Amino acid sequence: MPKRADLSDTFCPVGRSAELLGDRAVLLILRDLFFGRRRFEAIAANTGLGPQLVSARLKLMEKQGVVERHAYQERPPRHEYRLTAKGKDLFDVLYAMRNWAERWAYEAGEAASGPAMRYIHRACGADVGTSTICPECGEVLRYGDLKGEPSAALKAEQAAKGA
Amino acid sequence: MPKRADLSDTFCPVGRSAELLGDRAVLLILRDLFFGRRRFEAIAANTGLGPQLVSARLKLMEKQGVVERHAYQERPPRHEYRLTAKGKDLFDVLYAMRNWAERWAYEAGEAASGPAMRYIHRACGADVGTSTICPECGEVLRYGDLKGEPSAALKAEQAAKGA
DNA sequence: GATAGTAACTATGATAATCATAGTGACAAG
């Protein structure tokens, strides 16, 4: 393909987000970062993306200011990637994607066994289901407010990928 | 590239969403549909995407059940694309992307002139800013609840594209 | 009634992004 069209100078906010978020690899890496997977190899293994794609996207995300590269030891040199405040603020987007998928992206048979991932509101202990705000206490859900419990199927899948 | 990895059978809900939403063209087309642009040529012009990309993505979106192709006249045959309930339910995702971009994706100079797009809550008349729920009446914002007013710069940009 | 116009596409070729696989550098452990 020719170089993909640049959207970073559009005035439309959705266009600007799409410049970064309209990319499968970026979304998958963000998901892993939100789940606490910070090491390069762990992200590559869980996402199933090749190392040069992970490398390229992490560099891009660092340039965009959503992740920070951080050395967690000197000898041998080892790095991890952390979400910045700008990155953590993408929680709403990822959470909305999760909610939509839980509502629409599973077949009847799959859905019967409950959501792929249950989320509990730490503040009040309620199962939030797929709502934007907590159905029990009515609070807006933010980064860190939820405790996730993957279904057995999801747990098995992740284990199979060695992540 | 080789065929891109298929995520439609992951158990992870974000992965399933990423299968559809991790694509610049899909996001831009969805944006246009949410703004009421339903005709093929209008979407192609405003997104700046080539006709075969728009065609391919609309077919995909139709297959996924987020849009419906609808003939609005017989002679000559003319079609438009409409969001289905499943498509309209993506509002939360697009709105979260918009909010994030308004908060983070503009330079100081650009941001000074206010948001690229102002949204008013129809029910109470309040400017919602970049919040998930209405800052005045506290209600969760859904598809159709908001009235958007593009900034002068955004209006000029769209006019220049002939949309 | 021949030319121009519009909407909704399809066809073609050049370019570039992606995947799979293999390899590298820096060290630690056995």
Next chain:
DNA sequence: CTTGTCACTATGATTATCATAGTTACTATC
């Protein structure tokens, strides 16, 4: 001194994307 781990980089085949041009089915204008 061979094996192992982490964090990558290099290479080559494949395929998606973009830009441009062309097609189909009509209506409207000269």
